[in-house]
Amino acid sequence: MLKITDLHVSYGGIKALRGINIEVPDGKIVTLIGANGAGKSTMLRTICSLVKADSGSINFDGQEMLGQPIYSILEAGIAMVPEGRKVFADMTVLENLKIGAYLRKDSAEIQKDIEWVYSLFPRLKERHWQLAGTLSGGEQQMLAVGRALMSRPKFLMMDEPSLGLAPIVVQDIFKIIRTINDQGVTVLLIEQNANMALKIADLAYVLETGQITRFGTGAELLADESIKEAYLGKAQANA
Amino acid sequence: METLNNKKRNPNTIPAIICLAAVVVLLLLLDNVLPANEFTLMLIPVLKKSAIYALLCVSMNLLNGFTGLFSLGQAGFMLIGAYTYAIISIPDADRDTVYMYSEGSDVTFSIPEMLGNVIGKNAGNFFGAIICIILAGLVAAIFAALIGIPVLRLKSDYLAIATLGFAEIIRAVCQWDKLERITSGSFQLRKYVDFGDMKLQLGGMTIKFSSLFPYLIAGLSILFIVALINSTYGRAFKAIRDDEVAAEAMGINLFKHKMLSFVVSSFFVGVGGALLAMYQTTIQASPFKSAMTYEILLIVVIGGIGSISGSCIGAFLFTACNEWWLRFLDSGSINLFGNKMSVPFFRDGFRKVIFSVIIMVVVLFFSKGIMGDKEISFAGMGAKLKALSGKSKKDKKVKEEA
Numbered sequence: 224m225l226k227i228t229d230l231h232v233s234y235g236g237i238k239a240l241r242g243i244n245i246e247v248p249d250g251k252i253v254t255l256i257g258a259n260g261a262g263k264s265t266m267l268r269t270i271c272s273l274v275k276a277d278s279g280s281i282n283f284d285g286q287e288m289l290g291q292p293i294y295s296i297l298e299a300g301i302a303m304v305p306e307g308r309k310v311f312a313d314m315t316v317l318e319n320l321k322i323g324a325y326l327r328k329d330s331a332e333i334q335k336d337i338e339w340v341y342s343l344f345p346r347l348k349e350r351h352w353q354l355a356g357t358l359s360g361g362e363q364q365m366l367a368v369g370r371a372l373m374s375r376p377k378f379l380m381m382d383e384p385s386l387g388l389a390p391i392v393v394q395d396i397f398k399i400i401r402t403i404n405d406q407g408v409t410v411l412l413i414e415q416n417a418n419m420a421l422k423i424a425d426l427a428y429v430l431e432t433g434q435i436t437r438f439g440t441g442a443e444l445l446a447d448e449s450i451k452e453a454y455l456g457k458a459q460a461n462a
Numbered sequence: 463m464e465t466l467n468n469k470k471r472n473p474n475t476i477p478a479i480i481c482l483a484a485v486v487v488l489l490l491l492l493d494n495v496l497p498a499n500e501f502t503l504m505l506i507p508v509l510k511k512s513a514i515y516a517l518l519c520v521s522m523n524l525l526n527g528f529t530g531l532f533s534l535g536q537a538g539f540m541l542i543g544a545y546t547y548a549i550i551s552i553p554d555a556d557r558d559t560v561y562m563y564s565e566g567s568d569v570t571f572s573i574p575e576m577l578g579n580v581i582g583k584n585a586g587n588f589f590g591a592i593i594c595i596i597l598a599g600l601v602a603a604i605f606a607a608l609i610g611i612p613v614l615r616l617k618s619d620y621l622a623i624a625t626l627g628f629a630e631i632i633r634a635v636c637q638w639d640k641l642e643r644i645t646s647g648s649f650q651l652r653k654y655v656d657f658g659d660m661k662l663q664l665g666g667m668t669i670k671f672s673s674l675f676p677y678l679i680a681g682l683s684i685l686f687i688v689a690l691i692n693s694t695y696g697r698a699f700k701a702i703r704d705d706e707v708a709a710e711a712m713g714i715n716l717f718k719h720k721m722l723s724f725v726v727s728s729f730f731v732g733v734g735g736a737l738l739a740m741y742q743t744t745i746q747a748s749p750f751k752s753a754m755t756y757e758i759l760l761i762v763v764i765g766g767i768g769s770i771s772g773s774c775i776g777a778f779l780f781t782a783c784n785e786w787w788l789r790f791l792d793s794g795s796i797n798l799f800g801n802k803m804s805v806p807f808f809r810d811g812f813r814k815v816i817f818s819v820i821i822m823v824v825v826l827f828f829s830k831g832i833m834g835d836k837e838i839s840f841a842g843m844g845a846k847l848k849a850l851s852g853k854s855k856k857d858k859k860v861k862e863e864a
């Protein structure tokens with residue numbers, strides 16, 4: 224579905240990504256793990272065109288996406304849940320969801336999708352009139368995911384959905400990611416919480432200082448000694 | 463526009479119409495029936511100016527409060543609106559006296575007069591003025607679009623400084639000698655069609671619309687802005703205000719929407735400028751300084767950034783205090799139960815001191831203004847009234863809402 228070849232991105236003089244090659248197959252959950260500053264978020268932002276790439280290619284369903292304006296990327300079926308949630312704090316939950324469907328004109332279908340998001344996150348339905356800024360962190364994350372789903376993506380990218388959430392809420396979020404994937408949405412997940420991410424992922428990549436260093440199925444990497452050491456913590460590895 | 467008629471607004475419709483009708487009747491009575499006395503002599507100008515300021519504040523709020531673009535160029539666009547209006551509505555016969563220093567003008571048409579030749583003088587003035595006002599707004603909007611191309615790439619404080627600078631440039635250009643055959647340079651423009659000329663012949667009777675006219679224009683304009691805010695565009699504006707990156711990630715074209723908000727806001731600021739020109743009956747470029755922008759900003763902040771009703775209430779309170787209720791602070795004496803008492807520190811400028819104190823109090827203790835980012839609604843007010851069963855004086859200002 225998504226194929227990135229030899230992607231280079233730099234901020235000023237600093238090279239953030241140095242020749243990334245990644246493939247995300249249709250219908251799978253793919254995760255990208257790595258330390259702070261490895262370039263994970265940069266990659267997502269580049270796919271969304273929020274950051275300009277130096278060179279390389281991003282191929283989505285046979286279409287070249289690099290250098291396309293953001294709206295055509297969204298229209299092609301890519302959506303992003305940004306890092307740190309970034310809900311529109313002074314707008315209601317419902318307004319946030321409607322903004323997610325901003326590029327769509329079919330109001331009847333939008334209404335249906337709002338119901339669909341409500342069925343995934345019943346909490347959002349209860350609070351549809353509330354200002355998004357007054358929601359709890361977990362609810363805001365649900366809203367950010369729901370908002371991204373409102374563009375009806377085929378491919379959903381999530382930037383650290385577990386950031387700053389209680390472990391029990393993180394579990395809920397990961398359950399939802401599974402559900403969304405079961406409904407036919409391909410997911411690219413960026414995580415610091417490598418343990419959770421690898422457990423859920425079909426495929427996993429390890430990103431280190433701008434380069435892909437490891438690649439394998441989630442279970443493979445989860446069992447790998449060096450990964451355990453670097454990202455999971457040795458003592459925890461058996462738990 | 464459809465959003466205006468959605469379910470949520472329904473409980474407000476009937477009281478709003480009643481209120482609206484009451485205001486229309488009141489203004490018509492003030493203009494045509496009630497005798498002029500000391501009270502109405504103060505009331506009428508304050509009411510007119512309040513309506514104009516309400517429009518200016520709502521326009522500014524659209525940009526600063528709803529789109530999050532901190533622009534301070536309002537005075538410049540008001541000036542463009544006011545001048546455009548005046549220049550194209552001065553009757554031909556008066557042109558030479560108005561442009562006496564430049565010995566005539568290069569603009570040789572007067573829209574109200576041209577229209578008046580076809581449909582009669584009064585109707586010509588009335589509808590001609592409306593056309594001129596719209597043109598005034600359009601010219602302001604065109605300038606806004608041109609200025610917006612470079613300026614809207616800036617953010618927050620930088621945007622404020624750049625727009626402030628452009629407003630000053632506009633004023634300076636307007637006063638330029640080389641343009642005196644159009645703008646009359648630094649001399650004033652006068653004799654154009656003003657509120658006093660707003661009369662219509664209805665079945666043998668001449669009905670004056672002197673005070674109703676600004677309400678008509680301001681009301682319709684505010685209604686349009688409210689409809690815009692409640693539309694998909696408005697939602698996109700608010701998204702940009704809350705988080706630009708996230709808004710961009712939702713597929714919102716940032717530049718396009720910022721430009722739209724800037725141009726629409728400037729259009730209505732231009733309309734407000736034209737109304738101000740009508741109100742003042744003479745205009746000159748020199749008072750359109752940044753102080754004028756700050757006055758509007760002050761009202762927006764007092765009323766509540768992001769609240770249309772707040773801006774309207776703020777405009778009425780500010781104008782009434784500034785022009786009327788707090789005038790005694792400058793007069794040197796106070797009238798207590800008929801006894802005139804002289805107070806030594808009540809002299810010129812003391813009003814401004816009091817204003818400054820009020821601003822400080824508002825900023826320190828009511829940092830969200832009168833309304834915060836909420837709106838008055840009849841439904842909500844009904845509930846409050848039941849709870850308090852007192853205070854119902856604010857109804858009047860709500861008419862701009864519904």
